[in-house]
């Protein structure tokens with residue numbers, strides 16, 4: 001999968017890309033990510049990218065032309081499955097949406113700032129608008145990082161154990177069951193006996209039962 005990310009502050013996204021699973025995915029050539037600076041497409045000596053909102057009100061709006069030019073440059077290099085705008089008023093990100101997007105070959109992500117981007121860019125170029133939750137971030141960068149991380153681990157071959165993304169929370173609409181490691185007794189608290197039994201069938205049944213219980217308690221909405 002290839003992902004291009006347009007941003008005013010690409011540095012905000014760098015660190016998550018350069019560690020752990022996302023780094024491994026890129027090292028294995030299963031994922032490539034390019035950060036594109038919107039500032040490079042700005043106007044004049046100050047590389048201006050934003051302006052006051054027509055009609056007044058507080059906050060600046062990212063202008064059409066720098067974004068349009070940047071997107072068109074990138075589109076001349078490759079065809080994107082989706083052009084995604086990270087915004088608090090987008091579709092709320094969830095696992096089914098991620099599973100669907102993980103089939104993509106090329107994705108373009110656009111990070112907003114200030115009061116957002118000119119509506120005409122949304123109308124003209126954006127194929128999907130995504131929010132990572134009902135709260136407002138200072139820009140789309142952290143949202144893009146979340147999106148890349150959650151997508152990266154779904155690419156076949158990225159996780160060493162192929163089944164491990166399938167047993168994540170939210171796959172099958174269930175939260176994950178509790179997990180334990182050594183020691184067997186921590187300050188008087190024992191690991192559940194069944195996990196030490198070596199009986200795979202029993203362990204699986206226990207985990208499923210626990211997953212149901214956790215989901216019923218914390219996220220009953222997922223079971224509907």
Ligand code: ADE
Nearest residue numbers: 086087088131132137143
């Ligand atoms: N930009 C600002 N807030 C956001 C959010 N909640 N999700 C995605 N992008 C955003």
